[in-house]
Amino acid sequence: MWGVPMTRQTSAAALLILSSFVLASCSGVPGGGCIVNCGSGNATVSFVLTATPPNPSTQLSIQAFTTTITGITLTPATGAAVNVPLNSSAYIAEFNRVTSDSTLLAAQVSVPAGSYTQMAITFTAPRVTFCTQPNPGVPGCAAGTLTSSSGAAGSATISTNFSTAANQQSGIALNANIGNALTLNGQTVTAVNLGAANVFSMIVLPLPSTQTDLGSGELSHVDDVMGMVSNISGSTLTIQTSSRGNITATANSSTQFSTDCAVLGFKEDFTCVKANTVAIVDTLLNADGTFTLVFYQPLPANLSSGDLIEGVVTSVANSVTSQFTVVATDSVFASSGSLLNGQLHLGDQIVVTLSSPNPFQIISKGLQIPTGSAFQNSTSVANILPGQTVAFPVSTFTAQSGTAPGASSSQNIALRFTRFTAVMSTPTSPQFNATTFPPLFGITTQQLFQTTSGRLSLDGVSTLTSISAGSTFSTAALYVGPPVAPSFSVLSVRAH
Numbered sequence: 001m002w003g004v005p006m007t008r009q010t011s012a013a014a015l016l017i018l019s020s021f022v023l024a025s026c027s028g029v030p031g032g033g034c035i036v037n038c039g040s041g042n043a044t045v046s047f048v049l050t051a052t053p054p055n056p057s058t059q060l061s062i063q064a065f066t067t068t069i070t071g072i073t074l075t076p077a078t079g080a081a082v083n084v085p086l087n088s089s090a091y092i093a094e095f096n097r098v099t100s101d102s103t104l105l106a107a108q109v110s111v112p113a114g115s116y117t118q119m120a121i122t123f124t125a126p127r128v129t130f131c132t133q134p135n136p137g138v139p140g141c142a143a144g145t146l147t148s149s150s151g152a153a154g155s156a157t158i159s160t161n162f163s164t165a166a167n168q169q170s171g172i173a174l175n176a177n178i179g180n181a182l183t184l185n186g187q188t189v190t191a192v193n194l195g196a197a198n199v200f201s202m203i204v205l206p207l208p209s210t211q212t213d214l215g216s217g218e219l220s221h222v223d224d225v226m227g228m229v230s231n232i233s234g235s236t237l238t239i240q241t242s243s244r245g246n247i248t249a250t251a252n253s254s255t256q257f258s259t260d261c262a263v264l265g266f267k268e269d270f271t272c273v274k275a276n277t278v279a280i281v282d283t284l285l286n287a288d289g290t291f292t293l294v295f296y297q298p299l300p301a302n303l304s305s306g307d308l309i310e311g312v313v314t315s316v317a318n319s320v321t322s323q324f325t326v327v328a329t330d331s332v333f334a335s336s337g338s339l340l341n342g343q344l345h346l347g348d349q350i351v352v353t354l355s356s357p358n359p360f361q362i363i364s365k366g367l368q369i370p371t372g373s374a375f376q377n378s379t380s381v382a383n384i385l386p387g388q389t390v391a392f393p394v395s396t397f398t399a400q401s402g403t404a405p406g407a408s409s410s411q412n413i414a415l416r417f418t419r420f421t422a423v424m425s426t427p428t429s430p431q432f433n434a435t436t437f438p439p440l441f442g443i444t445t446q447q448l449f450q451t452t453s454g455r456l457s458l459d460g461v462s463t464l465t466s467i468s469a470g471s472t473f474s475t476a477a478l479y480v481g482p483p484v485a486p487s488f489s490v491l492s493v494r495a496h
Helices: 006-024
Strands: 034-036 042-052 061-077 092-096 103-110 112-131 148-150 154-162 169-177 181-183 188-192 199-207 218-231 236-240 246-250 278-286 291-298 308-313 322-333 349-354 389-393 396-398 404-412 413-426 431-435 449-450 458-459 472-479 487-496
Touching: 042 199, 061 103, 061 308, 061 322, 092 103, 103 431, 112 188, 112 199, 148 188, 148 278, 154 199, 154 322, 169 218, 218 246, 218 322, 218 458, 218 487, 246 278, 322 389, 389 404
Parallel strands: 042 169, 246 291, 349 404, 449 487, 458 487
Antiparallel strands: 042 103, 061 092, 061 112, 112 148, 112 154, 169 199, 181 188, 218 236, 218 278, 236 246, 278 291, 308 322, 308 389, 322 349, 389 413, 396 404, 413 431, 413 472, 431 449, 472 487
8 A cells, every 4th residue: 555664564563463462451342442441541542524525416516614613522431521632722624625535633632541422522603605506517606696604603412432442542533414514495505503413423543444545553644734834853844724723744755745846946855845835735644643744745936925825716707807706715824914814714705816927837746637727827717617726825815794705816826626525427447437516616517537646545445446336425636627638636535
């Protein structure tokens, strides 16, 4: 399996042997930790966030579904509840993102060994930003339909069947079922309730080998983390995100570095990592709660100066005004003098004006990109498509006020990964076909997807061809768009 050097496999094997001695001294259940006679001591548990999307047949066009998670606690069968210290004191979850990817909630949490029967999640400010498009094949949101629906702050308590032994290392994926949190009227979201029944559930990590491409000692992919490189020490870096805290990852002999390092005048090794620059990393969350750096992507100098907005395009661009609308899905804040910090919120609508634009770029992160893209090196907003996700540095910024969208201007724009859900048609590799796209795309026909050897993350299956035709999957993919085919270059796939 790619990305697992022999030294890590050997270490994982040693850990497995050690764990077997620990578990042999207590009573347990298959696939779980100790239940009785556990003795004293603590275990290490790491937490990630995932989500289950609504069925593609509902024909929803959700650009962002956010909430601030304010707390998570575990209730043991006996004893006091255990507070889970989140990776950020104001952790902003974006559920649409985690239909295809996982984000870190908390790492290396020390919990008393034993059995846990409940998990409680508290949250504030849930908001869904969406639009409708009743006319199949017409790209973009229908005029006047881009809006948000907000819910109340609250909490949810779920039953769990999680047990752990002293010195055991494991993980939990907290999963949100988006469809169960929404009330719908056709393509319109009329209400949001994260406290409704069967919204949250949990999955014990690691998954069975048939449900993941990960190796021994690995809990989860945590990919496409964008932020400011805030610290470098030896072969370890720290990425500071704007909404989900920091991630510290260590490179090894299998770490890949983007060819863009050479474009910037650096070697394709750890010397490419520079403090106080914007970068994107793919990582692996290990069982001990540490992170391995899988891929390092520096951003071009014209995108790496500070304030940066990433968002999904919702409108057909206006070639006369050089404007288009995005819904913000991620951001980077300048370390000083930020125009965005405290002003931009994920899910906000932003009208973007391109002023004297430089040639457009594709942040490929080592993926194979079909040749002939109309986006690459263009300077015309006509080649920016609804459904594409773009990143741009901010020259000017006005925040959204009520229902009035915000505004921003920029000279530079780059293609980034769109997260969406579709239906598998032909589960082949390295290319596959899918149908039933969100109406926003304006796509009514089967589309071809491209994967790249050594650069694909899978969840829910161990191989791409294990996804059955007619089933639902979510993906993070570069939407390169017509006239080229494949139209999508894929970074991750999660089978549902």
